[in-house]
Amino acid sequence: MQDSNATHASRAPRRRVPRAERSEQIRNSLIEAAAAVVGEVGYADASVARITALAGVAQGTFYNHFESRQHLFDELLPQIGQRMIRFVIARVHPDLRGAARDVARLRAYFEFLEENPAFYRILYEAETLAPVAHAQHMKTIIAGYVRALSRSLDRGELHQDITERDLEPIALMLLAARGYLSMHYGAGREGGGKVPDWVVDSYAKLVGNGLFSEPGAAVDKSNEH
Amino acid sequence: MQDSNATHASRAPRRRVPRAERSEQIRNSLIEAAAAVVGEVGYADASVARITALAGVAQGTFYNHFESRQHLFDELLPQIGQRMIRFVIARVHPDLRGAARDVARLRAYFEFLEENPAFYRILYEAETLAPVAHAQHMKTIIAGYVRALSRSLDRGELHQDITERDLEPIALMLLAARGYLSMHYGAGREGGGKVPDWVVDSYAKLVGNGLFSEPGAAVDKSNEH
Amino acid sequence: MQDSNATHASRAPRRRVPRAERSEQIRNSLIEAAAAVVGEVGYADASVARITALAGVAQGTFYNHFESRQHLFDELLPQIGQRMIRFVIARVHPDLRGAARDVARLRAYFEFLEENPAFYRILYEAETLAPVAHAQHMKTIIAGYVRALSRSLDRGELHQDITERDLEPIALMLLAARGYLSMHYGAGREGGGKVPDWVVDSYAKLVGNGLFSEPGAAVDKSNEH
Amino acid sequence: MQDSNATHASRAPRRRVPRAERSEQIRNSLIEAAAAVVGEVGYADASVARITALAGVAQGTFYNHFESRQHLFDELLPQIGQRMIRFVIARVHPDLRGAARDVARLRAYFEFLEENPAFYRILYEAETLAPVAHAQHMKTIIAGYVRALSRSLDRGELHQDITERDLEPIALMLLAARGYLSMHYGAGREGGGKVPDWVVDSYAKLVGNGLFSEPGAAVDKSNEH
DNA sequence: AATGAATGAGAGTTCATTCAT
DNA sequence: GATGAATGAACTCTCATTCAT
Numbered sequence: 001m002q003d004s005n006a007t008h009a010s011r012a013p014r015r016r017v018p019r020a021e022r023s024e025q026i027r028n029s030l031i032e033a034a035a036a037v038v039g040e041v042g043y044a045d046a047s048v049a050r051i052t053a054l055a056g057v058a059q060g061t062f063y064n065h066f067e068s069r070q071h072l073f074d075e076l077l078p079q080i081g082q083r084m085i086r087f088v089i090a091r092v093h094p095d096l097r098g099a100a101r102d103v104a105r106l107r108a109y110f111e112f113l114e115e116n117p118a119f120y121r122i123l124y125e126a127e128t129l130a131p132v133a134h135a136q137h138m139k140t141i142i143a144g145y146v147r148a149l150s151r152s153l154d155r156g157e158l159h160q161d162i163t164e165r166d167l168e169p170i171a172l173m174l175l176a177a178r179g180y181l182s183m184h185y186g187a188g189r190e191g192g193g194k195v196p197d198w199v200v201d202s203y204a205k206l207v208g209n210g211l212f213s214e215p216g217a218a219v220d221k222s223n224e225h
Numbered sequence: 226m227q228d229s230n231a232t233h234a235s236r237a238p239r240r241r242v243p244r245a246e247r248s249e250q251i252r253n254s255l256i257e258a259a260a261a262v263v264g265e266v267g268y269a270d271a272s273v274a275r276i277t278a279l280a281g282v283a284q285g286t287f288y289n290h291f292e293s294r295q296h297l298f299d300e301l302l303p304q305i306g307q308r309m310i311r312f313v314i315a316r317v318h319p320d321l322r323g324a325a326r327d328v329a330r331l332r333a334y335f336e337f338l339e340e341n342p343a344f345y346r347i348l349y350e351a352e353t354l355a356p357v358a359h360a361q362h363m364k365t366i367i368a369g370y371v372r373a374l375s376r377s378l379d380r381g382e383l384h385q386d387i388t389e390r391d392l393e394p395i396a397l398m399l400l401a402a403r404g405y406l407s408m409h410y411g412a413g414r415e416g417g418g419k420v421p422d423w424v425v426d427s428y429a430k431l432v433g434n435g436l437f438s439e440p441g442a443a444v445d446k447s448n449e450h
Numbered sequence: 451m452q453d454s455n456a457t458h459a460s461r462a463p464r465r466r467v468p469r470a471e472r473s474e475q476i477r478n479s480l481i482e483a484a485a486a487v488v489g490e491v492g493y494a495d496a497s498v499a500r501i502t503a504l505a506g507v508a509q510g511t512f513y514n515h516f517e518s519r520q521h522l523f524d525e526l527l528p529q530i531g532q533r534m535i536r537f538v539i540a541r542v543h544p545d546l547r548g549a550a551r552d553v554a555r556l557r558a559y560f561e562f563l564e565e566n567p568a569f570y571r572i573l574y575e576a577e578t579l580a581p582v583a584h585a586q587h588m589k590t591i592i593a594g595y596v597r598a599l600s601r602s603l604d605r606g607e608l609h610q611d612i613t614e615r616d617l618e619p620i621a622l623m624l625l626a627a628r629g630y631l632s633m634h635y636g637a638g639r640e641g642g643g644k645v646p647d648w649v650v651d652s653y654a655k656l657v658g659n660g661l662f663s664e665p666g667a668a669v670d671k672s673n674e675h
Numbered sequence: 676m677q678d679s680n681a682t683h684a685s686r687a688p689r690r691r692v693p694r695a696e697r698s699e700q701i702r703n704s705l706i707e708a709a710a711a712v713v714g715e716v717g718y719a720d721a722s723v724a725r726i727t728a729l730a731g732v733a734q735g736t737f738y739n740h741f742e743s744r745q746h747l748f749d750e751l752l753p754q755i756g757q758r759m760i761r762f763v764i765a766r767v768h769p770d771l772r773g774a775a776r777d778v779a780r781l782r783a784y785f786e787f788l789e790e791n792p793a794f795y796r797i798l799y800e801a802e803t804l805a806p807v808a809h810a811q812h813m814k815t816i817i818a819g820y821v822r823a824l825s826r827s828l829d830r831g832e833l834h835q836d837i838t839e840r841d842l843e844p845i846a847l848m849l850l851a852a853r854g855y856l857s858m859h860y861g862a863g864r865e866g867g868g869k870v871p872d873w874v875v876d877s878y879a880k881l882v883g884n885g886l887f888s889e890p891g892a893a894v895d896k897s898n899e900h
Numbered sequence: 901a902a903t904g905a906a907t908g909a910g911a912g913t914t915c916a917t918t919c920a921t
Numbered sequence: 922g923a924t925g926a927a928t929g930a931a932c933t934c935t936c937a938t939t940c941a942t
Contacts, residue, residue: 634847652840662827
């Protein structure tokens, strides 16, 4: 981050360090401000006026850094989303396997939400208000989840009836669970807060054993092979 | 103040259409119009002008029936939500039990979405744009789901480690699955469409057997009581 | 359709006269205000704020009557242009013929400009700022002029070397003369004012005899002295 | 940036003067860029950003050379106007006299416009958007035209009813003709283009013989009404 | 009760100009 | 002198809501 001699513009700006750094600072502060504002009032009410006021710059400055309000919105989720991914990776012990690993990821996610309550809105409103970013984020997240499940599958950690093709819908459902549980028990509520342990346990039970106990009942009707 | 007696309409030749009924008609047509508009363009762009235009009344008329645009929005989901609930109930055979019943409900939900693609947006945007209605809807839906699961529990259809307290988070997660699967494979995508059978099968597998096969592994690590 | 009986109140607006009239009044006052503002500061600085302030209505009202600022601009020249045409027609004695008629029209035009000094800017800036209106106006004006000249041609009032084909460029040049003379000696200057008689006389000389007298030099014919 | 410090001063018109000359270069390139931009999009949309981008300098540099955008605009027409004047002088054979000389000047003007289509907009929009420059330009041009006509008058080339006082309005009208003819038949239209010969002939007829053939009628009659 | 024009606050965006580097 | 980001006033336009008819 310190070295900025790597890129050498043809026009030769004299003192690129302070200027470029200051510019980068402002850009970042705009993103941070936007994240905070969107987290608080949602995309729809995150006006440029509000964002720039929080960032402490003039409204016009906004447009030196982003083509439009929408362009900022489209960067918001990727930025914070990456942060979330790194956070979760850092929090999950590399040796964990199977269901334990999955539950650990869930917990890490909830912890991230506790520390970054804005993320909830940034993510879930993005579906309609920053759809490109949302689609990209979901794609990345799903792909990562499928990869992890795929490794579990290879290791034989999954039930025998689970096939490669099931992994995507299952990843999706587990992500869905994250979202709804945090909405209902955690950051999505007013005031945010921690998702209680017993809720995580319910997740673990569902993921570990499924819900219904009658053998084959669920699969029989709809599955022909 | 007009007479709102609707049972005997043939009283005077002056007024043929009862006022109250006509008023109710307009109110309903506004709700229908709003549902269509929100389904098409979302809450944010569902302007009063657009809704009244579709309903065929003047803009001012809107405010004779609803205190504000937000008040209409707050009625939208309850209305359409009830319709969805009735639809699902009607489609699920009363004799189905256990996982088969749950899967049938999932299918019915997807069918409702196919026939009412607007519902997807009305429901999922409501979380931020009609939060009161959304909370109420979720409460109702969850309560219904929990009741159903509770009956399954009483009948001994569930795994033995599932307790009464697990039912709410589990209901939530199954609802979450509905939402994300329809977003990804069905009505949430451009052009709507049917969720494929193999995706329903993946749901059935998860709900039936769980995901991970190591017995107890998932629960052990994270549960200390 | 005029009936506004209480028994048949479903479609018919009750008292359309005052409402429609008031609306028309506001629309007209916006046009008048716009004409005044454009005349004073030009199209570029004729902001909606300025126009509505002068018209005494709210800014939003503007958009109940015109799709956009440009749409008003596009109506401005046709409106005032028609007024000018009617004015000139009214001022020119129907029995005048030949050069006398042409000069009378020139005088009438100058008089109109004296009474409507805004017209100058409305017309001449329109070329770039309301090009469609300008083109339409010029087409109308040129066509009218050509028609008048054509009648003179038929009556044998014109020089023998003038043919039908010359009429359009000549009409254009006479219109050009109007414009530049008023710019330089009349309404185009600060403070407006009347174009002096001796300037009109110069016009009359040019139109009457041409400028150069050498036989054969320009086109030849009909010149001595 | 580049080594422009060649310090050998010889007899040849090669100058050293690194600073002043470089400064002059930038200033000129800004004027050239402005001319191109104004010609393309008009004064109103000729933003400082656009001009400096075309000139290849930073926006701030602009204000080292011009007090304001308007100050540049005020220099634009004088610069290009002088170029036009020199072009016309160079193209008109010094021995031509009378109407032939005038028509030759008209043709030269049209040729200049063909080669410099930007000039049309620079000149005609200047009336409202660079009024000082426009007034100065017109003054210069009119003075030159009057001088030329005055020489014709001294040589007896003009009609006897033309007096010294007529020369200014007549010069103005001939300039007006230039402008409108080029607007309608030449550079003013989309795509520019050459004014056809037959249009020039119409001009020649008007200037040569006038329009109406009744001698004297034009002047006398019009003073009564 | 129905109408639909009037309202005005507030939105996103532009751009001439300034100024620290 | 050259730079180019920062500034903030001004712009056009939208729309939920009001209210006289």
